[in-house]
Amino acid sequence: MMRYLIPLAAFMVLAAFLLVGLTLNPRQVPSPLIDKPAPVFQLNHLHEPDKVLSSTDNIGKVWLLNVWASWCVSCRDEHPLLVELAKSGIVPIYGLNYKDERTTAMQWLKRFGDPYTVSIVDADGKVGIDFGVYGVPETYIIDKKGIIRHKQIGPVTADSLQKTIIPLIIELQKQA
Amino acid sequence: MFKNDLLKVSKLLVSVLLIVMLIPSLVWAKEALPVAEDLEVEKRMLAITMDLRCLVCQNESIADSRADFSNDMRREIRQKIKENKSDEEIIQFLVDRYGDFVLYNPPMKPTTLLLWFGPILLFVIGFISLLTFLKRRREQIEEISLSEAEQTKAENLLNEKKR
Numbered sequence: 534m535m536r537y538l539i540p541l542a543a544f545m546v547l548a549a550f551l552l553v554g555l556t557l558n559p560r561q562v563p564s565p566l567i568d569k570p571a572p573v574f575q576l577n578h579l580h581e582p583d584k585v586l587s588s589t590d591n592i593g594k595v596w597l598l599n600v601w602a603s604w605c606v607s608c609r610d611e612h613p614l615l616v617e618l619a620k621s622g623i624v625p626i627y628g629l630n631y632k633d634e635r636t637t638a639m640q641w642l643k644r645f646g647d648p649y650t651v652s653i654v655d656a657d658g659k660v661g662i663d664f665g666v667y668g669v670p671e672t673y674i675i676d677k678k679g680i681i682r683h684k685q686i687g688p689v690t691a692d693s694l695q696k697t698i699i700p701l702i703i704e705l706q707k708q709a
Numbered sequence: 710m711f712k713n714d715l716l717k718v719s720k721l722l723v724s725v726l727l728i729v730m731l732i733p734s735l736v737w738a739k740e741a742l743p744v745a746e747d748l749e750v751e752k753r754m755l756a757i758t759m760d761l762r763c764l765v766c767q768n769e770s771i772a773d774s775r776a777d778f779s780n781d782m783r784r785e786i787r788q789k790i791k792e793n794k795s796d797e798e799i800i801q802f803l804v805d806r807y808g809d810f811v812l813y814n815p816p817m818k819p820t821t822l823l824l825w826f827g828p829i830l831l832f833v834i835g836f837i838s839l840l841t842f843l844k845r846r847r848e849q850i851e852e853i854s855l856s857e858a859e860q861t862k863a864e865n866l867l868n869e870k871k872r
Contacts, residue, residue, distance in 0.1 A: 562764060565808040632777075658781055665806040667764040667778050 564665050564684045571598075571673070571681050572663035579630050579638060579652035586627070586653045588679065595705045597626045597698075598673040599649070599689075600661065602633040603641035605669045611688035612645050618694065619648035624702045628652035631661050631669055674698065676705045750790045757786060757796055760813045761803060770813065 566572075571588055578584040599615060601608045619626050628649035630638050635654065642652070655661050664673065665684075674683040683701055685693060755772050761782070763774035771779045782803070789799045803811050815821050855863065 559767060562810045563808060565805060659785075662781060662785060662806060665808075667807065 560668065561686055562667075564681075566665055566681050567684060569681060571675050571679050572660065574653075574660045574663065576629075576653035576655060576660060579628070579635065579642075579654050582635075582654075586651055591625075591627070591675065592679050593677055595624060595677055595702055596650075596675050597624055597702075598629055598664075598675060599626055600629045600631050600664070600666050600669050600671045600673075602631045602669050603637045604633065605631075607688045608670045609645065611670055611690070612648070614689050614691060614694060615648040616646040618699075619650075623699060624706075625650040629660065629664075629666075630654050631666065632656065632658045672698070674701055674705070677708065747791075750787055753790050753796070754783060754786050757799055758783060761800070762811050762813055764807060764811065771811075 573588045575585055575587040578586060601612075615626055618624070626648050628651070630652050632655065638652070638654075642649075658666070664671075668686055670688050672685040672689055673681050676682050682705060683697065685698065689698065758772035758779075759770055761771040763769045763771050763776055763779045763782075765776040765778040766774050769776075769779075771782050773779075785802075786799055789802065794802075800812070809815055809818075809821075815824060817825055
């Protein structure tokens, strides 16, 4: 009996590991920046190029940093959700316009709506690298102390908003 | 006579056509651009990026990949080489931003111990079970001793076959 049970058990263990492997997404690379201070940056606004937003300007509030571009197709998928979230007034959304053309970016916002309190321009993608951006869109939740608490890789979905992003924002807003 | 003229005309046409076809290749031909400005920098950059994973096309190294992400990384690394950063500093720069996942050679850490020693562990388990299996089998085989009569009978049988 044992001589059949042992290979069977070994097979079941292997199958269980493979089954778990199927549910994992290799595209979701855990960011080492979670629970670390957001990278330092100083970038010009998209709409008013002579204004500058720096990484310390938002200390004291919870905010979202959404990395987007007019050339990014899946940014369109998440965009209505961001517009809605901005309207709800739960959290200010800042846009990081990543490796884009200023005029096309502004046209894009005019066409699809502008959920951003401010969009800042990262034309050569250097700040993007500091944030560990590798697949646009990406969304970061940054707390009152300027620490990155969550990173959403790929488009925000209604599900991820309801289950993860909004509850975390509300929790972080309660903190001093 | 008329047929000869036709041949001449068509020959002329073919040569004109051939010349026309050559024109674009003359116009577009250009000196090949050098691949890299600085070969030393390029060499070091390639050596570093060979062991780094492109996060967009995950089965390619940053050195091989033509993805935008890898282009940016190569540009960034070239710049860091020019700034006289060491290889370790450059690799740390990437690990700080993208995690250990960018390394094709994972570092030895408590979380990667199973990864590093799992194969040896499996080999040891396999080797021990092979040994116990062989030992048990050897114990199961019993030497059967023959009586003298049986022995001669067996020899007779064997000799019979030879013939």
